[in-house]
Amino acid sequence: MSESSNLTDIARRNFLARAGAAAGAAAIAPGVFLSAPASAKPVGEAVTSKNRWGILVDTNKCASGCNDCVTACENENGWGRNDEPESNAQQKAHWIRTVDIKNKATGFTRTLPMMCQHCETPPCVDVCPTGASFRRADGIVLVDKHICIGCRYCMMACPYKARSFVHEDLHEQKPWAPRGKGTVESCTMCVQRVDNDKVPACVEACSAENHNALIFGDLYDENSEISKALKTHDNVEIRADLGLNTGVRYRGI
């Protein structure tokens, strides 16, 4: 009787020791990963505010009629074209679009891509009742599709018309860019690529065609190409009056 209870005690002690070791390893592991020299973020590790991702758009290099960044986004994230056959043109989603502007007084024209500006203080995040609209520590603004109730208040609040509501059932989505009827979506700055040390699809496409109008990078790393370019050249935020400190900046307007 007492022997068997001793055996039970030993078994329990062994179990606890192993569990403790496992818990300790789990607790230490993130620290170990953090000290890794590679900039690639291992899967499962939280993003940090050490980086702030941004895009600089040089509109001097944006050609009127060029749609390469938009097409690349559609292909990467699975929206546009025939993904929403029932929705009319005003109802279809747009994660990124090209906008033509013409100064009324001078006639000066420009073409530029417009998408989520990944604000530091995003109005869409402020107004979201459930917190589905959120900003990652590294500055990327996203929608948690699991808790988005589809109220569209974020769309009312966004100064850039960057968000779209999905008006119908969708099929054959990209596994890395989930979309769903009744929820709101927008440019994710291609988190699935950024988290794997790649640049967003729009930036890649622009460079591949040798336009080089888009620079992606870490705004907090003063040695990054984007930081150097922002320091050297004049650039603006769209609706700078709102004081949102956007992650997307523009040159040439």
Next chain:
Amino acid sequence: MKLSLNYREIEGKSTGFWVLLGGLALIIALAGGATLFMEHEGHYVTGMNNQIVWGMPHVFAIFLIVAASGALNVASIGTVFGKPLYKPLGRLSGLLAVALLLGGLVVLVLDLGHPDRLIVAMTYYNFKSIFAWNIILYNGFIAITIVYLWMMMERKMNKYYKPAGYVAFVWRLILTTGTGSIFGFLVARQAYDAAIMAPMFVIMSFAYGLAVFILVLMAAYNWTNRPLGDAVLYRLKNLLGVFIAAVLYFVAVFNLTNLYATEHHGIERFILLDGGIFTKLFWIVQIGIGSLLPMAMIYHPTIGKSRPAIATAAALVIVGAFAQLYVILIGGQAYPLVLFPGYEVTSGFFDGQVNSYSPTIWEIALGVGGVALALLIVTIAVRVLRFLPETLEDAVVDPHAAGGK
């Protein structure tokens, strides 16, 4: 000698009563069908889109929510401001407030992209969002008003009804401030982003709620053959006149301030001058038919004493209310966002264009269903509980007025 005040359930045996119940139930059933269709298919079957994201259901929902808080004013005037004439009306006032709010909330929830996630809305809160606050304010309003009603109606609890009335009064002011702030806090849109939105919605609620209250009161007493004296009715309609004028004042200040700032000339020009349907709705329906005409009718020395005219004036206020909310909500979204001041803007996503919206039958059905639900709740409640005094003749509500005749 003041006659005693007795509350009694309505008899509810007439054909008319059952026709009313059946009619309202039918409308609710149709609205339910329309909602199922919209939810099953998705919002592509509605007139809403990625430019006009809030449509007809929101016009109805916000009307009902704003009117709900306003409907409680009648009870507040009795309890908080101690006006004896309004006290017999307190129960109906509270009932109407709860019913209208429930109707509005149902419409709002059923228009969500995911009404099935109501539990998410109730359990995940972002406290910086005025929407999140409103979820608490709306639920709290219903709870507080029900407690207030209980204290008014349960003799043993009568002594507590005054504090409950104060809480309800303050809560309703905060609630409508929250509703107005849904728009006031929208920093990016030309039509909104103004602190005056909050008090303007409060004053709009006074007018909308009282108009609904007058109509329901007149219908209830007329259809049940209970006496409704001039003292009550004239007091209410005069108050409605004041509220209409107050709304006009706020609308004037809001637009004048915008007209002063060059930055806002675009949106003002759009609403006041060349916005097509919105300009017509603003001047003809909201200002003309919905404000000036009913005010003239109410204060006219002879027309103002005619009951059909008073009922018509109240109905016109409601028509004007819908026009006002349509202009604020849809008009405000139809006007394009200004991303590049001083530039002409074009894109494949309708930048720089006035956005169009045509409500579909499904959206209108959902909205009307909310109104029907509110009225059904009131109809059943006055049948089963003692909300309505047996008589509201002058001698009961205001012995002085009766004696003075």
